[in-house]
Amino acid sequence: MTRVDPAAILPHAVLALLDAADADTLLRDAEGLADGLTDAGWTPEVESGRFGADGWDIVSSAWAPGLSAFLDGDVHEVRTAALAIAAALVDGGDRWSLDTEGPSWSAWSVEDPRWRTDEIDWLVWSGRGVVVSLYTAPEMAAGPGVLPAHLQLAISRADTPDEGLARDEARDRRVAAEGSVVERWYLAGHEGLSDELLARLEADDDGRVSAAAASERLLRDDSPRG
Template identity: 65%
Template structure:
């Protein structure tokens, strides 16, 4: 089984609600200490060919890896093995088959519908999913995996819009707080404009990136690769 990048294994070891999923500062601190490199877009990091999207409201992390089907399956099996290596921490809670036990050339990967694998901890839920190449608009998505790490106390529908909280973060938050705020959906217009004119260039760049994404979505254009 191919080894996982250190950034991924460290992320799994530090997946808890009191550090990684505490708030924006906790996310950034743990991720950078785990060798994830921040990118321009709010909440986005990268490491060794893996991509990570994170949000501070509510704190959560989604990790993605894509490539050839065999490579994706091998990586997913390695992620599952790393989680299973801590049996006293995680409880397996999936109804479907544990496909992480299949060989990468097992025909069931193509014949069966793959469900999410879910592990629950005392304060965190970890979910793992794989998919083969799938149609997407005019093209296709490559084979990929999705590893999600969320707080156990986050409602299934997420946290509601809170304009006063957004304005408070804008006034009182750190650069990291505001960088994460720039990526939140459905912000009031005054907050968006303030973020686009933030004194810190990292926040301005993140807000500009979000504006560009919104404009392309409004025009019905696909997101850039």
Template identity: 70%
Template sequence: MEPGATLPHAVLALLDAVDAETLLRDAEGLAEGLADAGWTPEVESEHFRVDGWDVVSSDRAPGLSVFADGDQRDVRGAALAVAAALAARSGEWTFCTEGPDWSAWSVEDPRWQSLDID
């Protein structure tokens, strides 16, 4: 994913659903919301996939992790696009990381090589 590229529709739909507080109420609602947003259930329960992206929900909803496949540049671009999309949605979201705040870096920034990036 190049810098500034748009996120896949299913990823944007997921961000919209989370922002509207409609997705993370219970495990059944999470599965239904992901399917409605265009995510495909995988063989493993609580695992959905679309366009090189994965969502894995926790065993205690409401909780999920989102993963993107690709080379480092693509993954960095995807992370930056998600951070920008969340920042644009509302003042309720704050960027929180255990490492440095990478949300405004370029995909070529050498700080990405740090082991502190989460």
């Protein structure tokens, strides 16, 4: 197949993200994550942990530090981007080790018939103390609507348990009271955050924190209750 040139396909922010993926820098802590994403060309949004660049979106968390980047669109565009990400990681040489249980679709072409006949699994690379996972799917039915073709690029610390970190209410209270602006911004959208601490963050003196908390409150109010 023709070699894919990642730099001709992927935005600089995505390539820079792959270059920055390291447990000691990008995924060190909340500050390292926010600074690393900003330096790579991603713009923070109002919602806690969310960044955007060139039509791509990132959802990130500070505890444990990790992120997922998403791209939706035409299946050809999405597959081309996914193959370019895989090529960029292959170009990284011995920095990355590939391990996947399913077909290694990173070497396919966009039009390869196996996209339609094989069951696609995550491709997983490890190195530099992190795990990089890549998945893509075509358009599919989702309830009454249609989910567009999409890819997900996840970057997590290799030492993070598969089930994630246990809730730490003492840490949440400490961060809400004396954490940095970046830590409080991340805390506003942290899963399991109590209504009491969310209210405190809604009244935060820093506008970025209070706006993120207000956005999280709207999401909670709009979510269906069981």
